[in-house]
Amino acid sequence: MNFFLQPLTLLTFFPLVGVLILFFIPSDRKDALRWTALGVSLVTFGISIWVLTMFNASNPDLQLVAQYDWITVAGWNIQYYLGVDGLSILLVLLTTFLTPISILSTWTAVEERVKDFMIFFLLLEVGMTGVFLAQDLFLFYIFWEFTLVPMYFLIGIWGGPRRIYAAIKFFLYTMAGSILMLLAILWLGIYGRTFAVPDLITQGNIPANVQMWLFLAFTAAFAIKVPMWPLHSWLPDAHVEAPTAGSVILAGVLLKMGTYGFLRFNIPLFPEASVQAAPWIALFATIGIIYGAAVSYAQADVKKLVAYSSVSHLGFVMLGLFALNSQGMQGAILQMVNHGLSTGALFLLVGMIYEQTHTREIKVYGGLWKITPIFGTIMLIVSLSSMGLPGLNGFVGEFAILLGAFGSLAIGNAWYAAISALGVIMAAVYILYMFQKMFLGPQGEVVDEVRRHGHGIRDLNWREIAIMVPILVLIFWIGLYPKPFFVLMAPTVDRLVASLSTAVMAMH
Amino acid sequence: MTPADFYTVLPLTLLTVWACVLLLVDLFIPKESKGITALLAALGLALTLGFTLSQVGRENLGFNGMVVLDGFSIFVNALLLVSGLLGVALAYGYVKRMGLERGEYYTLMLFSVTGMMLMAQASDLIVVFLALELLSIPLYVLAAFARPNVESEEAGLKYFLLGAFSTGFVVYGIALVFGATGTTSIMGVFASASSDASGLLLTIGAALILVGFGFKVAAVPFHMWTPDVYQGAPSAVTAFMSSGAKIAGFAALLRVFATAFPSIATDMTDILWALAALTMILGNVIAIAQTNIKRLLAYSSIAQAGYILMAFVPYGNPDVAPVSIAAGLFYLVSYALTNFGAWGVVIALEKSEGRGLEISDYAGLAKKHPALAAAMTVFMLSLIGLPPTLGLVGKIYLFRAVIDGGFYGLAIIGVLTSLISAYYYLRVVVTMYMKDGEPETERESFLDLTTGATALLTVALSLVPQFLFAWASSAVLGLF
Numbered sequence: 001m002n003f004f005l006q007p008l009t010l011l012t013f014f015p016l017v018g019v020l021i022l023f024f025i026p027s028d029r030k031d032a033l034r035w036t037a038l039g040v041s042l043v044t045f046g047i048s049i050w051v052l053t054m055f056n057a058s059n060p061d062l063q064l065v066a067q068y069d070w071i072t073v074a075g076w077n078i079q080y081y082l083g084v085d086g087l088s089i090l091l092v093l094l095t096t097f098l099t100p101i102s103i104l105s106t107w108t109a110v111e112e113r114v115k116d117f118m119i120f121f122l123l124l125e126v127g128m129t130g131v132f133l134a135q136d137l138f139l140f141y142i143f144w145e146f147t148l149v150p151m152y153f154l155i156g157i158w159g160g161p162r163r164i165y166a167a168i169k170f171f172l173y174t175m176a177g178s179i180l181m182l183l184a185i186l187w188l189g190i191y192g193r194t195f196a197v198p199d200l201i202t203q204g205n206i207p208a209n210v211q212m213w214l215f216l217a218f219t220a221a222f223a224i225k226v227p228m229w230p231l232h233s234w235l236p237d238a239h240v241e242a243p244t245a246g247s248v249i250l251a252g253v254l255l256k257m258g259t260y261g262f263l264r265f266n267i268p269l270f271p272e273a274s275v276q277a278a279p280w281i282a283l284f285a286t287i288g289i290i291y292g293a294a295v296s297y298a299q300a301d302v303k304k305l306v307a308y309s310s311v312s313h314l315g316f317v318m319l320g321l322f323a324l325n326s327q328g329m330q331g332a333i334l335q336m337v338n339h340g341l342s343t344g345a346l347f348l349l350v351g352m353i354y355e356q357t358h359t360r361e362i363k364v365y366g367g368l369w370k371i372t373p374i375f376g377t378i379m380l381i382v383s384l385s386s387m388g389l390p391g392l393n394g395f396v397g398e399f400a401i402l403l404g405a406f407g408s409l410a411i412g413n414a415w416y417a418a419i420s421a422l423g424v425i426m427a428a429v430y431i432l433y434m435f436q437k438m439f440l441g442p443q444g445e446v447v448d449e450v451r452r453h454g455h456g457i458r459d460l461n462w463r464e465i466a467i468m469v470p471i472l473v474l475i476f477w478i479g480l481y482p483k484p485f486f487v488l489m490a491p492t493v494d495r496l497v498a499s500l501s502t503a504v505m506a507m508h
Numbered sequence: 509m510t511p512a513d514f515y516t517v518l519p520l521t522l523l524t525v526w527a528c529v530l531l532l533v534d535l536f537i538p539k540e541s542k543g544i545t546a547l548l549a550a551l552g553l554a555l556t557l558g559f560t561l562s563q564v565g566r567e568n569l570g571f572n573g574m575v576v577l578d579g580f581s582i583f584v585n586a587l588l589l590v591s592g593l594l595g596v597a598l599a600y601g602y603v604k605r606m607g608l609e610r611g612e613y614y615t616l617m618l619f620s621v622t623g624m625m626l627m628a629q630a631s632d633l634i635v636v637f638l639a640l641e642l643l644s645i646p647l648y649v650l651a652a653f654a655r656p657n658v659e660s661e662e663a664g665l666k667y668f669l670l671g672a673f674s675t676g677f678v679v680y681g682i683a684l685v686f687g688a689t690g691t692t693s694i695m696g697v698f699a700s701a702s703s704d705a706s707g708l709l710l711t712i713g714a715a716l717i718l719v720g721f722g723f724k725v726a727a728v729p730f731h732m733w734t735p736d737v738y739q740g741a742p743s744a745v746t747a748f749m750s751s752g753a754k755i756a757g758f759a760a761l762l763r764v765f766a767t768a769f770p771s772i773a774t775d776m777t778d779i780l781w782a783l784a785a786l787t788m789i790l791g792n793v794i795a796i797a798q799t800n801i802k803r804l805l806a807y808s809s810i811a812q813a814g815y816i817l818m819a820f821v822p823y824g825n826p827d828v829a830p831v832s833i834a835a836g837l838f839y840l841v842s843y844a845l846t847n848f849g850a851w852g853v854v855i856a857l858e859k860s861e862g863r864g865l866e867i868s869d870y871a872g873l874a875k876k877h878p879a880l881a882a883a884m885t886v887f888m889l890s891l892i893g894l895p896p897t898l899g900l901v902g903k904i905y906l907f908r909a910v911i912d913g914g915f916y917g918l919a920i921i922g923v924l925t926s927l928i929s930a931y932y933y934l935r936v937v938v939t940m941y942m943k944d945g946e947p948e949t950e951r952e953s954f955l956d957l958t959t960g961a962t963a964l965l966t967v968a969l970s971l972v973p974q975f976l977f978a979w980a981s982s983a984v985l986g987l988f
Binding site: 071072073074075076113116138142143145146148149152153156157163164167168171172175176179180182183186187189190 | 831834874875878889894895896900904907908911912916919920923924926927930931934938941942973974977978980981
């Protein structure tokens with residue numbers, strides 16, 4: 001019994017309780033299903049807050065560790081090993097925070113097979129939380145691959161017209177990377193005689209030439225998930241076809257699993273290779289930033305616009321991570337959270353209007369602010385947050401990343417930061433272009449179109465406002481007073497950077 | 509013949525006698541209640557399983573070293589008997605529904621299982637040959653059991669002709685090995701081969717044995733018969749032979765190669781490497797084009813044979829071979845469970861005259877029969893090698909052995925072909941969950957029990973695989 005009462009175990013597997021309850025609720029009791037799922041995800045969020053209260057921010061080590069031998073026969077040494085530290089605490093909270101919000105957003109959007117939907121959603125939460133908490137490579141791999149399955153169903157069953165294509169593409173792309181990582185994991189497990197990441201890091205001394213291969217194998221998995229240019233082509237399809245809640249989780253959490261993977265595994269396990277690869281990663285990140293921004297601007301479909309903006313934003317995160325200094329990494333971690341909030345919010349808002357108009361074409365909208373002032377205002381705030389306006393969350397992260405990248409010894413070239421800064425300006429262009437076309441100017445044709453079929457476009461209702469308010473609070477909080485967030489991660493990041501410094505110095 | 513000899517083959521004898529008696533008893537069972545024969549066959553298998561398990565830990569060499577009882581044979585025999593039980597459970601309702609209910613069906617199955625068990629216990633190449641015939645001939649008959657259905661007859665004939673052909677290879681290989689070493693005893697071959705360096709004859713002999721068994725386990729390029737036979741044979745037969753024959757074939761190969769042929773490992777490794785790679789690539793690639801579920805599973809079983817073949821590649825490296833062969837055994841368990849489950853779902857959807865066998869017939873299954881669709885999803889995930897299923901654990905075990913042996917290229921081919929396999933296995937899932945349709949199913953309790961139990965085991969054993977891991981790795985200790 002002790003096993004299940006550990007905070008992190010409880011946090012990871014609590015959604016399964018919800019799955020179990022959902023099994024016994026008849027499929028036609030849609031509201032009961034929805035409320036159960038929401039309730040369970042809220043309790044899970046509560047557990048994560050409880051974990052936060054027990055989290056000692058000044059301690060750089062793994063905390064609240066749950067560690068048991070799992071498979072220790074036949075030459076295996078696999079542990080059930082969960083732990084949380086400054087690298088993961090915010091991402092865990094982001095996961096448990098976005099899940100109930102996403103579930104609430106499906107209230108009217110998902111009418112078919114509600115039961116299956118909620119079951120898959122809660123299973124997905126188990127997988128995501130597990131990814132961020134697992135400290136044993138084997139356990140991590142299982143959670144990592146497991147997230148694929150429910151997400152595949154969410155896109156494939158409840159998605160748009162090309163959902164099957166998008167779901168399979170998402171699945172195959174992601175799996176392509178992760179199976180190469182599996183081979184590297186097995187190599188590490190044989191070499192180090194353990195799969196526990198902290199032990200492998202302590203042992204160190206992986207031969208330099210092997211390190212690069214292992215680094216590349218892990219990179220294959222994570223770079224596809226992030227996604228880094230030029231491996232991003234699954235992302236627009238998956239985002240556009242996924243149901244709103246799926247897009248929110250995809251952008252908000254699943255992409256972060258990629259960047260988190262770099263932070264948790266690539267950099268500490270293969271420090272020399274990371275330093276060597278840093279300029280290349282910076283190059284690809286910069287291309288991604290500019291490319292994503294440029295392509296966003298060219299989109300006629302607002303959801304696609306937001307999807308490509310993710311490519312650009314995640315480029316910033318990668319740039320910050322591989323600055324390999326404290327500022328860059330802290331900025332990157334915060335930017336992961338920021339992107340989850342802002343882009344998640346954008347997908348939610350796009351979903352809310354789509355539910356009424358059934359179109360996402362930018363050009364048929366116009367003058368929405370007059371008709372739906374609350375919607376317009378919230379959209380404006382979120383857009384500004386996404387493009388990085390000072391005072392809102394996006395600015396803090398991007399600023400720290402650019403500072404870090406600018407002074408980074410590992411990247412070794414300030415041009416990457418300088419060019420990436422252009423990406424911030426380009427973000428302003430595509431975001432404001434979208435806002436202007438949809439919300440300002442003359443009334444778009446879709447307004448009349450909807451009126452002809454019923455009551456016309458309505459403003460946000462209370463449920464939708466309730467979805468947005470928590471996100472808005474965080475957007476302002478991080479924008480105005482980010483210190484508590486940095487405090488949580490700083491000790492762990494600083495120690496990681498310190499452990500890298502010898503490798504960085506050796507290079508330069 | 510001493511009591512010790514007899515003890516070595518006790519379960520085998522029991523099953524043989526049981527099968528012979530059942531053949532007679534069946535005469536007195538009225539036509540409309542042949543279900544009793546099935547239950548009696550199952551009872552025989554269960555009793556034999558009990559005897560087999562009671563032998564755990566014993567080691568014995570019987571009949572002048574012709575037959576062996578060791579951890580390896582017990583592990584394989586237990587798996588074969590469970591396969592037999594699953595095979596009977598799948599057949600029970602199926603043969604009735606398809607109008608194939610004749611008592612000899614179950615007797616033939618029992619004889620085939622005895623052949624398979626003898627195969628696992630053979631420690632002399634002559635006994636290997638004997639066992640091969642004993643397991644194959646009942647299967648030829650079973651494949652044609654749906655006569656006068658032309659496809660089933662064709663399957664039986666094809667299987668028979670190619671099977672006889674492949675047996676020829678085995679016999680010729682055995683003859684060459686005898687020529688090279690002067691003995692047919694596996695231990696004798698090992699002793700003679702390691703003292704004598706002239707290995708060409710031995711290598712050719714070993715290669716020919718590999719070719720013969722390559723037919724049995726459906727390895728590329730000896731797989732041509734597989735899709736037609738698997739499609740034409742009654743589904744319950746296919747389920748049984750695609751698991752049982754494969755387990756027995758691999759068991760014999762594992763024992764013979766690990767015990768008799770380590771001295772020619774340098775030559776054989778390349779051949780096995782190529783065989784494994786080809787089988788994985790071809791099986792998986794051709795499976796993409798299939799629209800019939802039976803053919804899909806046929807190619808899938810070819811591809812799965814490729815993964816098991818990976819376990820052979822490092823067999824000459826004494827540090828890795830035990831891990832690798834244990835991984836092979838473990839994967840056979842995972843394959844057998846998953847395979848039976850998947851065929852169970854196929855049988856549930858199959859209707860007379862070969863209808864209900866297209867993948868498109870699975871459309872809408874998730875809405876109408878969520879449990880059946882969920883079970884099929886588990887099997888498909890397991891065949892791909894995704895969590896939380898036994899297939900993932902098995903594949904990881906295999907890949908670990910291959911990486912440990914230093915065969916990185918083969919490991920990469922292995923994972924990339926798994927990726928290809930995801931495409932066609934997922935197509936079944938897509939059809940069940942994401943397309944609309946009105947599938948009709950035939951349910952009966954034994955069938956449901958089989959699919960349900962295999963699905964649950966596939967998931968549960970992946971979370972607590974310790975026991976199986978430990979058993980598989982201790983089972984191979986006797987070989988070295």
